[in-house]
Amino acid sequence: MTEARHRRIAGDLRRRIDAGEWLPGDALPSRAELAAELGVHPQTVRLAYVLLRRAGVLEGQERKAVYVAHPPAVRTLTDADAPWPFACEATDSRSCAASEELAARLGVAAGVVLRHETVECLDPGGRSAMLVSSWWRGRRGPHASFAAELGCVELTEEQAHALGLLVDAPAFRVVRTRFDHDGRPLETADLLLPMDRWLVRLAS
Template identity: 65%
Template sequence: MDGALHRRIAADLTRRIQQREWLPGDQIPSRAALAAEYDVHEQTIRLAVTLLRKRGLLEGEQRSRLFVAHPPAMRALINPDADWPHPSETTDTAPRRATVELAARLDVPVGTRLQHETVECLDPGGRSAMLVSSWWRGRRQPHDSFVVEVGAIELHERQAHALGLTVDTLAYRLVRTRLDTAGRAVETADLVLPMDRWVLRF
């Protein structure tokens, strides 16, 4: 089976939900009906709806009826340096070479080998609420303070999939740089927050 097929079906079901073919609280067609509509095996539909349940677009148990989820509650971000109080999943720890931007943020030469971590922060219901990608040189160091720049980005494919949104959706991008007691950068991070789930208050 094409490993990307269920993702394409999930993307199409997401589009149909966003175009209000089904409203929050509506029951979607059965897995058998969707399999017939998309001309695929029912297991492919199971994978697609499992993905949408994880992203918070559908509600219901694995083997029962599924409904379009109501929009997630808005959260307020007050301290962008606070520990996340709910579960999280580390999705990427591959080292990176410093790009021009990262080199400037960490005051290191371009191409410097950096440690890297991307964490998916989940809300109490297990839905993805925020993505945090961090970079630092050598061993992680304690920090004394931090600075934050706030902007907006269009989500690329991997971010959009993780957050259950469509590609090019606008999201907040917070560039957080942690500083030591001398004011030197010891770590920098991008915090990506969906605009439909967050307000910023700091």
């Protein structure tokens, strides 16, 4: 019940911020003040503030004032194969069995064991900008070309948590597959880009 309530409060606060009740840089009420206004325990407000800090809506440290964050920089994706120019953190490197979809993308049999890595790409301010999950078989080597397909998805709970967003937030999904000189797939990846932080510009 507490979890559902703090998520509901976080959603209400986000709507109030979007409506202009508080502007970037404005301090929000203290936990005690907002708890009294809403008729809830201060701990519930604290959890809502934590959720909004993770989502980049609020800034501020634990037990101190929290402020409306300035919007994150919006980046433009023009090359789905370009190296990320800032810091990255690997968050998962467990091997996995190829699903039907991954098998088709890599031209292998379903169930074949694939190498896997998920990397969180950070912007210069240290905020998560993109998640890249890659799968390949054997050794990871250089590629000669790539293809990319653009779609949209709703983030899972794990993905949303990593990106600091609410569950079911929309994101661009770029499916990138790399090929060798003979056109054989070497590696495939899902690039997840939050829609509030990215524009996608197709090359002419």
